[in-house]
Amino acid sequence: MNNDIPSIxxxxxxxxxxxxxxxxxxxxxxxxxxxxxxxxxxxxPIDMGLMDLRLGVIDPGLKxxxxxxxxxxxPGHFGHIDLVAPVIHVGFNKTIRKTLRSVCRNCSRxxxxxxxxxxxxxxxxxxxxxxxxPDNIINEVFKEARxxxxxxYCSTEQLEIKFEKPSDYIEDGHKxxxxxxxxxxxxxxxxxxxxxxxxxASARPEWMILTVLPVPPxxxxxxITLESGQRSEDDLTHKLVDIIRxxxxxxxxRDAGAPQLIIEDLWELLQYHVTTFFxxxxxxxxxxxxxxxxxxxxxxxxxxxxEGRFRxxxxxxxxxxSARTVVSPDPNLSINEVGVPFAIAMHMTIPEKVTTRNLELxxxxxxxxxxxxxxxxYAIRDDGRRIRISETNKEELAEKIEVGWTVExxxxxxxxxxxxxxxxxxxxxxxxHRVKVLPFKTFRLNPAVCxxxxxxxxxxxxxxxxxxxxxxxxxxxxxxxxxENILSPRFGGPIIGGIHDHISGLFLLTRNENxxxxxxxxELLRKSDIRDLPEPASYSEEGEPLWNGKQIFSQxxxxxxxxxxxxxxxxxxxxxKKKDCEYDAYVVIEDGEMLxxxxxxxxxxxxxxxxxxxxxxEYGSEAGAKFVDDFTRLAIRGVMKTGLSFxxxxxxxPVTAKVQIGNLLNEAEARVQKLIEAYEAxxxxxxxxxxxxxxxxxxxxxxxxxxxxxxxxxxxxQLGLENSAVLMxxxxxxxxxxxxTQMAACVGQQAVRGERIRRGYAGRTLPHFDxxxxxxxxxxxxxxxxxxxxxxxxxxFHAIGxxxxxxxxxxxxxxxxxxxRRLVNALQDLEVQYDGSVRxxxxxxxxxxxxxxxIDSTKSDYSKPEAIHRIVRRVTGKExx
Amino acid sequence: MRKFSLLDHQLIPKHEIMLxxxxxxxxxxxxxxxxxxxxxxxxxxVIQEIGAQVGDVVKITRISxxxxxxxxxxxxxx
Numbered sequence: 001m002n003n004d005i006p007s008i009x010x011x012x013x014x015x016x017x018x019x020x021x022x023x024x025x026x027x028x029x030x031x032x033x034x035x036x037x038x039x040x041x042x043x044x045p046i047d048m049g050l051m052d053l054r055l056g057v058i059d060p061g062l063k064x065x066x067x068x069x070x071x072x073x074x075p076g077h078f079g080h081i082d083l084v085a086p087v088i089h090v091g092f093n094k095t096i097r098k099t100l101r102s103v104c105r106n107c108s109r110x111x112x113x114x115x116x117x118x119x120x121x122x123x124x125x126x127x128x129x130x131x132x133x134p135d136n137i138i139n140e141v142f143k144e145a146r147x148x149x150x151x152x153y154c155s156t157e158q159l160e161i162k163f164e165k166p167s168d169y170i171e172d173g174h175k176x177x178x179x180x181x182x183x184x185x186x187x188x189x190x191x192x193x194x195x196x197x198x199x200x201a202s203a204r205p206e207w208m209i210l211t212v213l214p215v216p217p218x219x220x221x222x223x224i225t226l227e228s229g230q231r232s233e234d235d236l237t238h239k240l241v242d243i244i245r246x247x248x249x250x251x252x253x254r255d256a257g258a259p260q261l262i263i264e265d266l267w268e269l270l271q272y273h274v275t276t277f278f279x280x281x282x283x284x285x286x287x288x289x290x291x292x293x294x295x296x297x298x299x300x301x302x303x304x305x306x307e308g309r310f311r312x313x314x315x316x317x318x319x320x321x322s323a324r325t326v327v328s329p330d331p332n333l334s335i336n337e338v339g340v341p342f343a344i345a346m347h348m349t350i351p352e353k354v355t356t357r358n359l360e361l362x363x364x365x366x367x368x369x370x371x372x373x374x375x376x377x378y379a380i381r382d383d384g385r386r387i388r389i390s391e392t393n394k395e396e397l398a399e400k401i402e403v404g405w406t407v408e409x410x411x412x413x414x415x416x417x418x419x420x421x422x423x424x425x426x427x428x429x430x431x432x433h434r435v436k437v438l439p440f441k442t443f444r445l446n447p448a449v450c451x452x453x454x455x456x457x458x459x460x461x462x463x464x465x466x467x468x469x470x471x472x473x474x475x476x477x478x479x480x481x482x483x484e485n486i487l488s489p490r491f492g493g494p495i496i497g498g499i500h501d502h503i504s505g506l507f508l509l510t511r512n513e514n515x516x517x518x519x520x521x522x523e524l525l526r527k528s529d530i531r532d533l534p535e536p537a538s539y540s541e542e543g544e545p546l547w548n549g550k551q552i553f554s555q556x557x558x559x560x561x562x563x564x565x566x567x568x569x570x571x572x573x574x575x576x577k578k579k580d581c582e583y584d585a586y587v588v589i590e591d592g593e594m595l596x597x598x599x600x601x602x603x604x605x606x607x608x609x610x611x612x613x614x615x616x617x618e619y620g621s622e623a624g625a626k627f628v629d630d631f632t633r634l635a636i637r638g639v640m641k642t643g644l645s646f647x648x649x650x651x652x653x654p655v656t657a658k659v660q661i662g663n664l665l666n667e668a669e670a671r672v673q674k675l676i677e678a679y680e681a682x683x684x685x686x687x688x689x690x691x692x693x694x695x696x697x698x699x700x701x702x703x704x705x706x707x708x709x710x711x712x713x714x715x716x717x718q719l720g721l722e723n724s725a726v727l728m729x730x731x732x733x734x735x736x737x738x739x740x741t742q743m744a745a746c747v748g749q750q751a752v753r754g755e756r757i758r759r760g761y762a763g764r765t766l767p768h769f770d771x772x773x774x775x776x777x778x779x780x781x782x783x784x785x786x787x788x789x790x791x792x793x794x795x796x797f798h799a800i801g802x803x804x805x806x807x808x809x810x811x812x813x814x815x816x817x818x819x820x821r822r823l824v825n826a827l828q829d830l831e832v833q834y835d836g837s838v839r840x841x842x843x844x845x846x847x848x849x850x851x852x853x854x855i856d857s858t859k860s861d862y863s864k865p866e867a868i869h870r871i872v873r874r875v876t877g878k879e880x881x
Numbered sequence: 882m883r884k885f886s887l888l889d890h891q892l893i894p895k896h897e898i899m900l901x902x903x904x905x906x907x908x909x910x911x912x913x914x915x916x917x918x919x920x921x922x923x924x925x926x927v928i929q930e931i932g933a934q935v936g937d938v939v940k941i942t943r944i945s946x947x948x949x950x951x952x953x954x955x956x957x958x959x
Contacts, residue, residue, distance in 0.1 A: 835910075835911065835912075837911060839917075842917070843913065843917050844916075844917045844918075844919070845911060845913065845917060845918060845919060846919065848911070848951075848952060848953060848954065849948070849951065851947065852943070852945040852947060852948045852951035853945065853947040853948035853951070854948075855947065863947055
């Protein structure tokens with residue numbers, strides 16, 4: 001019909017699980033294993049031993065006696081051990097117990113009458129038809145069958161069967177041997193097996209009791225040859241040796257007619273070894289240990305858990321060509337770059353094909369060897385042989401190199417690599433950077449790319465992956481470079497942008513009429529490619545030309561940029577005066593020239609930056625990246641010019657203000673006291689939908705919250721923009737006015753789960769208060785500021801509130817992580833097609849148009865026609881309505 | 882007796898049974914078979930309300946914040 005959509009891929013129709021029968025084990029076995037020894041004195045595998053050549057080969061050079069393949073090709077073949085006496089398979093203890101209790105001890109029939117059986121069978125069939133899990137019905141069968149005290153068929157009285165860990169079944173004080181259990185199971189008729197939810201063709205209950213043990217191929221349990229030439233066997237082999245030994249001893253003793261007691265002991269021992277062969281962590285069984293005391297890793301341990309076969313080997317992948325180290329900042333790097341330590345660059349390689357054009361260059365790398373930086377570590381001949389380049393053979397190899405070879409040269413400046421920080425929660429967690437090889441031992445990155453990685457420099461480590469093919473490098477540089485990811489598809493705005501000092505720096509630079517001399521101006525702009533300065537804004541009394549900060553910032557703006565927006569410092573007046581803003585909080589940029597306003601978080605901040613957003617969308621990602629590079633460098637120099645520091649004295653407020661705050665808090669406390677009195681006198685009106693207790697709590701919280709805010713206002717009035725904490729809070733660089741309030745004025749109410757602190761002793765939080773005291777200080781209101789210091793009870797309440805925060809974050813991250821994992825797993829195959837529809841792998845449509853509107857948010861101007869309006873305005877000179 | 886129509890509720894978008902030729906053009910537009918459409922069960926209250934049968938395709942007209950009106954097509958299944 002059409003070839004645009006791939007046909008529905010092949011799917012696994014069904015998987016059938018069953019029990020393996022002794023007959024099947026023997027059928028798939030290539031040999032019985034009878035000796036516990038592995039190798040003879042010459043180091044050759046013994047026939048019918050655990051390393052029998054028919055079980056497959058692992059030593060190079062030998063051929064498998066079953067399939068004739070060599071090591072690596074031979075998949076391995078199973079053998080078997082005939083157990084002298086049956087033993088229980090630990091994994092089926094639960095089913096064995098339930099089955100044992102629901103079949104007759106004499107005639108082995110299911111302890112239900114015929115009609116009941118038929119009823120359950122019908123239920124199971126309908127369940128199967130509907131595709132539901134039959135677990136509930138089967139459990140019901142077991143429950144019903146267990147109730148019968150006498151067999152409905154042979155009228156035998158049924159005895160209570162007790163299960164004792166790990167695998168003993170005790171009936172009326174007498175222990176059932178596996179043989180007895182097996183006999184009972186063997187006699188269960190096929191029809192009854194079906195009622196138990198088993199398919200008698202593929203899972204007879206007696207197969208849960210082992211009479212023959214499959215021996216896994218040697219490829220599953222390879223032995224390692226140590227440096228000393230000694231062989232070290234796999235844990236599974238050790239376990240199998242134990243099983244064979246006991247099996248033999250059992251046989252000998254029984255043949256010799258040993259007393260029942262000894263036989264029983266040996267039987268139990270055999271049971272122990274077979275049990276630990278399957279699972280070495282069964283409760284009630286001491287784990288089998290290595291000579292060194294280390295518990296053996298047997299079958300279950302190989303599969304289970306995070307490092308098991310499923311999670312560790314099948315779902316988890318490990319890679320080569322990767323490096324990991326601590327990250328640290330370097331504002332002089334471009335956002336597209338990553339600083340790579342020499343030590344790492346010299347280990348990571350990029351394969352380069354030798355052609356006539358690069359022959360000489362690559363020869364030089366080879367000649368330099370692996371010990372000098374731009375060198376090479378490996379040469380690959382045209383026949384595919386890899387040769388490690390060393391001090392001794394570098395000259396010789398350099399001679400030999402010719403077209404057709406491949407040289408694995410060391411990582412160099414300009415190579416493209418992937419850079420990643422876990423947890424990789426969104427696509428910006430892995431981005432492509434260009435390498436800059438630097439001294440010292442940390443990865444260096446521009447602090448502006450911290451937000452997408454969510455990185456900081458308190459010891460964070462990051463990973464680097466070196467791309468090995470031309471295609472991957474091309475794809476990475478087109479799709480994954482940092483500059484291609486400045487705009488986040490989550491909200492269509494920049495996720496990369498100025499942080500902390502970048503914002504403070506540009507705020508300080510562009511605020512007010514900075515008077516900047518020529519020298520200072522050149523110093524500020526020296527890292528940007530600026531060749532000319534504009535007309536000076538003014539002249540000093542000496543006639544020296546002076547520029548202002550807005551002019552300096554304009555130099556890094558692209559020509560033709562028009563933009564108007566209120567800054568972060570905007571006071572949100574009732575009617576915005578726009579260009580006449582008296583706080584210089586309205587930014588106006590015309591033709592790439594900043595006319596007024598102050599640059600702050602709203603202009604260049606990560607997640608917000610309007611200027612950056614505009615530059616990205618109108619001038620492209622390259623210009624965007626250049627703009628980020630430029631403004632970060634300008635900002636760093638800007639903040640260094642003024643300097644920005646914060647100390648304990650910055651939290652000082654005048655005594656009058658302190659008194660004011662004290663009075664205010666006292667008044668608030670008095671009001672709270674009044675509320676409490678009203679409450680106790682039962683005069684308080686409950687709020688709609690609330691109890692009286694809730695009402696008083698809410699009112700107190702409100703009162704105290706209001707008080708804290710008011711103290712903040714008092715403190716705020718004393719501290720102006722000359723205070724660096726205020727400056728940082730108002731510009732959006734770091735911190736908030738609330739932080740400052742807590743430092744200088746009043747910490748405020750400590751809360752647990754959004755309520756005042758109530759836990760502690762009976763009727764009170766601490767023995768320092770009266771029982772039933774509802775007062776502010778008795779329930780975690782901290783009057784003090786961090787500067788003034790907290791009193792002991794306040795300190796304690798503060799610790800309670802602080803601990804809740806920590807617990808919350810810990811719980812939230814694990815919960816949201818799991819939620820995201822489930823979402824990603826469910827949605828990972830969805831793809832936007834060229835026709836704009838979202839489809840899954842079978843071609844089934846999920847959305848007819850991506851996001852209903854088919855818009856790529858990173859390319860849309862927040863779905864507003866601003867750009868068109870501006871173009872119309874510029875061409876016609878008239879506003880669009 | 883139900884005294885109101887589900888479709889009158891503001892949260893329920895407009896559902897209508899598609900005509901044969903309109904359906905054809907939609908399937909052609911996306912180059913798909915009917916089975917590749919999203920599904921909806923006949924027992925769904927809104928499907929019962931409009932009386933669609935298994936095998937019918939319903940056209941849903943949703944009010945979208947970003948695209949004003951967005952169309953969605955679902956195949957009614959058992």
